[in-house]
Amino acid sequence: METADKIRELRERTGMTRKDFAMHIGIPLRTVEDWEAGRRRPPEYIPRLISYQLRYEELMKKMEEETNAGKE
Template sequence: MDNAIKNLRASTGLSQAKFAEAYHIPKRTIEEWECGRRKPPDYVLELLTFKVQYDLKNS
């Protein structure tokens, strides 16, 4: 889980700013999740993972 968001974002090839914009999440939140200052709720990680995988499959 430590790097789940960072790995998920890396799979898209997007910067933090572009990932935040694409998935309607504040950039600061992405930064805090990636550096470990905050942890995304499990349901958010699950939904975001689903959405990213869907987008990658259908792009």
């Protein structure tokens, strides 16, 4: 999978717009747009790092939901 496709797939999985996604991961909007369009290529570790961040956030959300469900 091309880097541009991987970045787009990660963003689309979140359901975020490019602007929201860029703000969420702390990358300038123009950079995210350029990555997705294939005009620029991020370092190899960036898609992996974003993926780890999103998975971590999913895990933390799930743990929080389980904790809150246990309190009821």
